[in-house]
Amino acid sequence: MLKKISLFILSLLLMTGCTTETKKKSFNIVVTNFPCYDFVRAITKNDQDISIKMLIKPGMDSHSYEPSPQDMVAIKESDLFFYVGGESDEWVDSLLADMDSKRIVKMLDLVSHLQHEEHVEGMEEEKHEEHDEHEEEHDEHEEEYDEHVWTSPKNAMEIVSGLNKRMCALDQKHESKFNENTENYIQQIASVDSSFKQMVKQAKRKDIVVGDRFPLLYFAKEYGLTYSAAFPGCSEQTEPSASTISYLIDKVKKDHNPVIFKIELSNGQIARTISEETGAKVRTIQSMHNVSEEDFNNGETYVSIMRKNAKAVKEALQ
Numbered sequence: 636m637l638k639k640i641s642l643f644i645l646s647l648l649l650m651t652g653c654t655t656e657t658k659k660k661s662f663n664i665v666v667t668n669f670p671c672y673d674f675v676r677a678i679t680k681n682d683q684d685i686s687i688k689m690l691i692k693p694g695m696d697s698h699s700y701e702p703s704p705q706d707m708v709a710i711k712e713s714d715l716f717f718y719v720g721g722e723s724d725e726w727v728d729s730l731l732a733d734m735d736s737k738r739i740v741k742m743l744d745l746v747s748h749l750q751h752e753e754h755v756e757g758m759e760e761e762k763h764e765e766h767d768e769h770e771e772e773h774d775e776h777e778e779e780y781d782e783h784v785w786t787s788p789k790n791a792m793e794i795v796s797g798l799n800k801r802m803c804a805l806d807q808k809h810e811s812k813f814n815e816n817t818e819n820y821i822q823q824i825a826s827v828d829s830s831f832k833q834m835v836k837q838a839k840r841k842d843i844v845v846g847d848r849f850p851l852l853y854f855a856k857e858y859g860l861t862y863s864a865a866f867p868g869c870s871e872q873t874e875p876s877a878s879t880i881s882y883l884i885d886k887v888k889k890d891h892n893p894v895i896f897k898i899e900l901s902n903g904q905i906a907r908t909i910s911e912e913t914g915a916k917v918r919t920i921q922s923m924h925n926v927s928e929e930d931f932n933n934g935e936t937y938v939s940i941m942r943k944n945a946k947a948v949k950e951a952l953q
Contacts (some may be wrong), residue, residue: 649953662806665690665713667724668697669741669926671783672867673937674795675717677820678813688713693931694900697924698723698869701731714738715805717798721782722869723924737805745797746790749780750852752867757882758849759866760876763784783868786922787853788828791937792821820938827941831858834945838952845896846885846906850922865905868922875905887913894951896920900927917946 664684666672671687679685688709692699693785694790701721702710710730712714718724731739743749754761801816803810835841835858842861845851849864863886865875887895887909895915897906899922906917921940930940 661685662715662754662809663713664688664715665709667691667700667714667718667727669693669923669931670791671717671719674785674791674798674820674908675802677795677810677936678799678816680812680816682809684814685806691925693926696900696927698871702726710734715740717742719743719782719784721780723782724732727897730883733777738797741815742794743780743782746784747793749784750781750856752781752869753852757861757863757879758888759870759872759879761867761870761872762942776782781850781852781868783850783922783924784853785855785937788824788831788941789857790853791825792828795821795824811924816900823938824941827938827945828943830945831948833944834949835859835952838888838949840892841953842890843894843896843948843951844883844890844892844909844922845898845920846909847898847901847903850898850924851920868930880908882904884912887915893919893950893953894947896947896951898922900925916950918950920944920947 641643664675664679664685665688666675668691670688672687675687679687689698690702690706690709707730711734712773716731716734716736718727720727720743785794795817799813803813806813841859842863843855845862845864845912847864848866848870849862849866850868851862852868854860855862863883865871865879865883883895883905886892892915894917895906895909895913896918897903897920899919901919903919909915910917921944923937923940926935926940
């Protein structure tokens, strides 16, 4: 019902000629989350002739986001709509039916090798809401890919390169500048990638423990790290069972892990509980599904945040 009402409001706004602030620029880009925003920003380098609208506001839980009628209008009127295309973007599908496919870029389509979601030992079992019979039959045959592809710098380079090609095709006026900016940003990401490879090569241990969701599957796979965590990456659960907590505590004690991670924008309660029982230090590792308002206002980028992650991971692998 909510979807039908939202689409009805959208049609009214479009018919009445309602426009958004993105129309003030000659090339208007709408993105869903921070990684999408950062990659577009890196390619355009804040060109005054180009606008970028990020739908999920800094500090917001990206898993609970629902588009407003104004957001839907912005998508429809955009010259380019860039979104991830995973579980948290399921709401997008109903908006794309009558949009030109050339104006739509799905991040998952830009990555060569996708990973299926994993459920490792000790991780909380997923609890699913009840579906009707048709939905259950659909879910059984649908392959679930982990959507956090950008957490691997190698994937990030592939994404930026593919996105740039799509943007150049739509805005040939800026093609030369886009190509130059893309090359520069890929070099920065490659430097981060090199740092991680060198760090892991020299590390004492090859495992990390996350007392939180684990939206870092691609990162772990890229650098040959094993992991333990409370929940999968897009889990809606926030309260682990006693058995999950007990497993993670025993894991940290047995392996003498010096660090227990929490992810960005988390209250960190699970990590603190494990820390109190083990003495492990609590550190933040950022998946960048979103960033804090402070980090956004300070101009943090994918590269700058991954450099912070490198320091935290280095401490964890000692």
